[in-house]
Amino acid sequence: MLADTEHGLTGKEIGDLLVRLAMADPLPGATKRDRLTEAFVARQNKDGSAKRIITFIVHAMEPVRYRDRPELFTLRQDRLNERLAFVGLHVNDKGQVARGAQAQTLDEATRIATSIRDELQRRRTHPEVLRYCSTEVLKRSRFHACLEATKSIFDRLRTLTGAPGDGAALVDAALALGKSGTQMLAINTLQTQTEKDEQSGLANLIKGLGGLYRNPTAHDPRLSRSVTDEELLEVLTMVSMVHRRLNEARRDGDVN
Numbered sequence: 001m002l003a004d005t006e007h008g009l010t011g012k013e014i015g016d017l018l019v020r021l022a023m024a025d026p027l028p029g030a031t032k033r034d035r036l037t038e039a040f041v042a043r044q045n046k047d048g049s050a051k052r053i054i055t056f057i058v059h060a061m062e063p064v065r066y067r068d069r070p071e072l073f074t075l076r077q078d079r080l081n082e083r084l085a086f087v088g089l090h091v092n093d094k095g096q097v098a099r100g101a102q103a104q105t106l107d108e109a110t111r112i113a114t115s116i117r118d119e120l121q122r123r124r125t126h127p128e129v130l131r132y133c134s135t136e137v138l139k140r141s142r143f144h145a146c147l148e149a150t151k152s153i154f155d156r157l158r159t160l161t162g163a164p165g166d167g168a169a170l171v172d173a174a175l176a177l178g179k180s181g182t183q184m185l186a187i188n189t190l191q192t193q194t195e196k197d198e199q200s201g202l203a204n205l206i207k208g209l210g211g212l213y214r215n216p217t218a219h220d221p222r223l224s225r226s227v228t229d230e231e232l233l234e235v236l237t238m239v240s241m242v243h244r245r246l247n248e249a250r251r252d253g254d255v256n
Contacts, residue, residue, distance in 0.1 A: 001079035002060055003032040007072065009060060011035075017059055023052060054089075054097050061095035070139045078115045116140075116229055120236060126243035128152050129236055137236075142227040149239045150214035153206055156246055160185060167215075168207050175203035185249040202245055209238065 002009050009017070011032055018025045018039055024046075026038040043052045057080065066073035073095075081090045081100075088102035117137050120130065130137075132152035136145035154166055157174045161184040165173065174184050177200055187202060188195040213235060227235075 001076050001083070002057070003036045004079070005032070007075055007079075008032060013060075014039075017056060021052065021056055021059065023056070057091065057097055058095060061091055063093075063095050071135050074115065074117075074140060078118060116232060119233060123237060123240070125236060126240040128156060128243045129240045133236070137232075142229070142232045145232055146213045146227055146235050149236050150209050153209065153239060153242055153246075154214075156243065157185075157206075160246065160249060161251075167210055171203050171206050171210075175199060175206070177203075184251060185246075186251075187245050187249045202242065205238075206242060209235075209242070 001007070003014070009032070014032060014036055015025065015028065017023075023039055024042045025035070026042050027035045029035075030038070040053050040056070044050055061073070061076065061080070063073060077091045077093075084090055084097070085101065085103040085108070088099060089097055090100035092098050117134070120137070129149055129152060132155075133145040133148035136142075136148055154170055157163070157170055158165075161174050163170060163173050163184060172178075175187075176183055177190075177196055183199070187199055190196055190199060
C-alpha cells in the first residue's frame with residue numbers, strides 16, 4: 001500500500017525516508033513498488049530481521065504527516081492492516097505497529113482489517129452515498145457522515161424533479177400522494193394500494209431520516225451527538241436503499 005500508484009508515498013517521500021533511516025536504495029530509478037521491495041529485501045538480508053521494515057512503516061505512518069489529509073492515513077492504515085494481519089500485527093491509530101489477531105485466510109485478514117469504508121463497499125453501497133460522505137467516513141467523522149449522507153437524498157430529489165425547497169416540503173412535492181395526485185415522482189405504477197403504500201412509505205422514510213439525523217446533526221453541537229460505527233453503517237445502508245428506490249423513480253407523467 002505504501003507504494004501504491006494512486007494513494008501511496010511519492011518517489012521523493014520514499015527516498016527521503018530511506019535516507020532518514022539509513023537504508024540502502026538499490027533501485028532508485030525503478031517503479032515505487034520495485035524500489036521499495038528491493039530496499040526492504042536488502043535491509044532484511046543485512047539485519048537478518050524485519051525490524052527496520054517495521055521502523056519504515058512507523059515513520060511513514062506518523063500521524064503528523066497526515067494533519068492535512070487524515071482520510072489518507074485511514075486509507076493506508078486499512079490497506080496495511082489487511083496485509084499485516086497475516087503476521088499478527090496491525091497499525092494502530094497512533095501510527096505504531098502493534099501486536100494483533102493473526103489471520104490464516106484471506107477472509108480472516110479482511111475481517112480483522114475491515115473498516116467502515118470496506119464494509120460499505122462490501123455491501124455495494126449506492127455510489128451517491130459514497131460520493132457525498134466518503135471523505136467523512138475516511139476521517140472517521142461519523143457525526144458529519146450522517147449529515148452528508150442524508151443531505152444526499154434531498155439533493156437527489158431536487159435533481160430528479162427540478163423542485164426547489166428542502167426537508168418535508170420537498171419530499172411532499174416530490175413523492176407524497178396528495179388528493180389531486182400532484183406528486184412529481186413515482187417509484188412504481190401507483191395502480192394498486194400496495195404500490196401507493198410503497199410510495200407513501202418511501203416518502204415517510206425520507207422524512208424520518210431527515211428528522212432523526214439531518215436536522216439534529218445540523219443543529220446540535222458535535223460533542224452532544226454520538227454516533228457509533230454500527231449506527232453509521234445502518235444509516236448509510238438505509239440511505240443507500242433509498243437511492244436505489246429513487247433509481248426506479250419516474251416523473252409522474254411517465255408512469256402510465
